[in-house]
Amino acid sequence: NAGVTQTPKFQVLKTGQSMTLQCAQDMNHEYMSWYRQDPGMGLRLIHYSVGAGITDQGEVPNGYNVSRSTTEDFPLRLLSAAPSQTSVYFCASSPPKGLAGNNEQFFGPGTRLTVL
Amino acid sequence: AQSVTQLDSQVPVFEEAPVELRCNYSSSVSVYLFWYVQYPNQGLQLLLKYLSGSTLVKGINGFEAEFNKSQTSFHLRKPSVHISDTAEYFCAVSDLGGSQGNLIFGKGTKLSVKP
Numbered sequence: 001n002a003g004v005t006q007t008p009k010f011q012v013l014k015t016g017q018s019m020t021l022q023c024a025q026d027m028n029h030e031y032m033s034w035y036r037q038d039p040g041m042g043l044r045l046i047h048y049s050v051g052a053g054i055t056d057q058g059e060v061p062n063g064y065n066v067s068r069s070t071t072e073d074f075p076l077r078l079l080s081a082a083p084s085q086t087s088v089y090f091c092a093s094s095p096p097k098g099l100a101g102n103n104e105q106f107f108g109p110g111t112r113l114t115v116l
Numbered sequence: 117a118q119s120v121t122q123l124d125s126q127v128p129v130f131e132e133a134p135v136e137l138r139c140n141y142s143s144s145v146s147v148y149l150f151w152y153v154q155y156p157n158q159g160l161q162l163l164l165k166y167l168s169g170s171t172l173v174k175g176i177n178g179f180e181a182e183f184n185k186s187q188t189s190f191h192l193r194k195p196s197v198h199i200s201d202t203a204e205y206f207c208a209v210s211d212l213g214g215s216q217g218n219l220i221f222g223k224g225t226k227l228s229v230k231p
Binding site: 004033035040041042043044045048058090092104105106107108109110 | 120122125150152158159160161162165206218219220221222223224
């Protein structure tokens with residue numbers, strides 16, 4: 001298994017540009033999520049999904065959109081990038097609640113985004 | 117609402133010395149507790165987790181943590197650290213009845229092991 005994969009690893013955008021951060025997992029996990037990591041702030045939840053077709057907002061959803069058309073993929077879209085969105089973005093997945101793992105999340109390697 | 121407080125943002129320690137990274141949480145319901153480690157320029161890796169049962173939890177790389185419900189703490193310990201333990205450590209909490217999988221993270225503790 002490749003686990004959780006993210007592309008690209010690095011990206012530089014100009015203010016106002018849009019882009020999609022890709023996330024895929026091959027573990028058949030129902031739950032997937034996006035976090036952003038900023039220095040001294042820990043990880044903050046942006047959006048999450050409990051299954052295909054179901055998404056919901058986390059702590060810091062403004063400026064980001066998500067969709068979940070398949071179990072494997074959970075892309076994160078920046079509609080109009082702003083310098084405040086400069087961050088490292090992590091995607092994570094988790095097996096269904098009640099099964100082995102109980103909320104243990106598996107993280108991807110991250111995407112480092114800079115918005116100029 | 118839940119919250120996690122990691123009491124030290126940075127912890128410098130000499131190689132082979134013991135270390136404790138402190139974590140306190142706040143929640144009105146029962147929780148699961150986790151410690152993750154992030155090595156430089158990498159993603160997060162699970163060190164250990166507390167779900168139920170014994171309050172002393174052993175994880176990878178010789179780390180252990182003790183759940184203390186009365187003090188709402190989940191401190192991480194290692195009796196003898198190595199240079200390779202230099203990393204950032206995150207404590208996280210997830211409530212038992214809430215949205216599946218949502219984690220609330222502390223702000224992290226940077227462990228720096230010096231020779």
